[in-house]
Amino acid sequence: MHEFGICQNIVNIAREELNKLPQKNVHLIKMRVVVGKLHAIVNENLKMAYGILTRDTKLHDSELEIISEPVVAECKECGYRNQVKGNFFVCGQCESGMLEIIKGKELYIENLEVEYEED
Amino acid sequence: MKKTEIKIYKEILKAEGEWAAKTRECLKNHNIVMLNLIGSPGCGKTALLEVLLPRMAQRVRCAVLEGDVETARDAERLGHLGIPVSQIITQGTCHLNAQIVNKAVLELPLDKLDLVFVENVGNLICPTEFDIGETSKLAVLSVTEGEDKPLKYPFLFREARAAVLTKIDLLPYLPFERAKCLDYIAQVNSELPVFEISALASQGLTALADWIYVLETE
Numbered sequence: 001m002h003e004f005g006i007c008q009n010i011v012n013i014a015r016e017e018l019n020k021l022p023q024k025n026v027h028l029i030k031m032r033v034v035v036g037k038l039h040a041i042v043n044e045n046l047k048m049a050y051g052i053l054t055r056d057t058k059l060h061d062s063e064l065e066i067i068s069e070p071v072v073a074e075c076k077e078c079g080y081r082n083q084v085k086g087n088f089f090v091c092g093q094c095e096s097g098m099l100e101i102i103k104g105k106e107l108y109i110e111n112l113e114v115e116y117e118e119d
Numbered sequence: 120m121k122k123t124e125i126k127i128y129k130e131i132l133k134a135e136g137e138w139a140a141k142t143r144e145c146l147k148n149h150n151i152v153m154l155n156l157i158g159s160p161g162c163g164k165t166a167l168l169e170v171l172l173p174r175m176a177q178r179v180r181c182a183v184l185e186g187d188v189e190t191a192r193d194a195e196r197l198g199h200l201g202i203p204v205s206q207i208i209t210q211g212t213c214h215l216n217a218q219i220v221n222k223a224v225l226e227l228p229l230d231k232l233d234l235v236f237v238e239n240v241g242n243l244i245c246p247t248e249f250d251i252g253e254t255s256k257l258a259v260l261s262v263t264e265g266e267d268k269p270l271k272y273p274f275l276f277r278e279a280r281a282a283v284l285t286k287i288d289l290l291p292y293l294p295f296e297r298a299k300c301l302d303y304i305a306q307v308n309s310e311l312p313v314f315e316i317s318a319l320a321s322q323g324l325t326a327l328a329d330w331i332y333v334l335e336t337e
Contacts, residue, residue: 002245005214009131017127029122033131038274040244087273089307097309101277109129115120 003041006107007049013109014059023116028062030113036069036106043068071104135249138217142224142252146235147336153224153235154331155251157275158259159268160241163285165193166318167259168236172200175328179233184223186215186240193238203227214245217252224252234331243272254336255280258311262286262293266300269307276307281314281330288317 010033018026035041043066050064071084075091076099082092084104090097130136146153156164165185172181182203185194194206205223207215220237227235237253239246247256258279260268263286269276276282282304290297297315304313312330316323 002213002248005212005216005245005249006131009134012134013127013129013131017125017129021125027120038277039248040272040274087270087307089273089277089309097305107131109127109131112125112127113122114125115122118121 002039003045004049004053006039006041007046007053010050010064010109011053011057011059014112017109017112018058018114021114021116023114024119025117027115028059028112029115030063030065032065032067032110032113034067034069034106034108034110036104037071038101038104039107041066067110069103069106072102073099073104074102076100132249135217138221139250139252142217142221143254145221145224145229146252146254149229149232150336151229151232151235152255152331152334152336153237153253154334155237155239155246155253155256156259157239157243157246157256157279158241158261158285159243159264162241162259162261162264163318164238164241164259165196167283167285167316168197168238169200170318170321171324171328172197172202172236174324175234175331176200176202178332180231181234181236182227182232184215184220184227184235184237186238188212188240203232209240213240213242214249215239215251216249220251243268243275247272247275247278254334258282260284260300262289262295262297262300266296267303269300269303273307276304276311279308279311280334281312281327283327284313284315286317286319287315287322288320 054060073084074081075096077096078094080093089099158164185206188209191206194204197204207223256279258275314327
């Protein structure tokens with residue numbers, strides 16, 4: 001359940017960002033996070049953690065949207081890029097195992113969708 | 120009410136990463152290598168340290184940070200070795216975090232050390248996820264587990280600089296298929312060196328120690 005530790009960071013960042021906004025009565029509707037598949041995050045667990053960690057807080061009725069990014073590797077020998085499927089870290093062209101991961105390690109908050117009171 | 124979208128692109132583990140960077144910088148300044156041992160509960164991490172430390176302490180100055188959810192039993196097991204051992208109790212958390220490790224590292228006699236072993240909490244997922252400022256991660260896997268662990272936990276075997284296969288003295292008594300396990304490791308990370316050891320029978324320790332001696336700080 002590393003989703004809880006990760007989610008605690010998500011909630012902390014969201015709170016900080018919301019506090020920085022100059023608008024009044026800001027309310028978070030939705031937050032989009034991008035998660036590379038190498039992190040082995042179970043989306044349902046992350047959402048469950050989000051529900052628990054935001055309960056009775058300002059973020060309590062906001063939605064967590066999770067965008068999963070596939071693992072993509074580039075072969076260090078022939079330069080071929082392909083998606084890693086079934087944890088088979090082997091080049092799809094020359095079958096070399098010398099791969100550099102170029103996608104799939106993402107772990108960031110992309111945006112916050114908020115509503116606020118107009119002056 | 121007015122709606123708007125705010126793009127932020129914030130790394131989720133940025134705060135952790137900053138603590139890890141501080142530790143890494145500090146270790147670099149003292150020319151200390153720090154190894155982060157990651158493996159399941161019972162895979163033999165402490166047993167490995169029990170046999171590796173007396174051997175290595177003759178050549179390099181070592182210390183250990185012991186991470187456990189509860190109890191100081193592992194630190195007690197290593198207490199007689201005469202090297203600095205500190206126990207970090209995470210109180211339920213399934214991994215060591217960068218801030219706690221930073222504090223523990225700063226409390227070590229850094230001017231008198233070359234090598235710090237961190238025994239992370241027994242778990243293959245969470246400790247891989249959280250950078251603690253180590254020089255390298257070491258994946259520890261025992262022959263009493265399934266040989267397909269590398270396929271189930273590929274992130275660890277991708278992030279680690281080496282894998283240690285422990286308890287190999289038990290191979291004759293187990294259905295564990297060694298060749299298959301090595302194939303799975305290679306499938307996930309063909310560049311990963313694998314050290315096959317037995318703590319009980321003192322097998323394979325020289326090769327592992329020699330590999331550690333030449334590691335350099337980042």
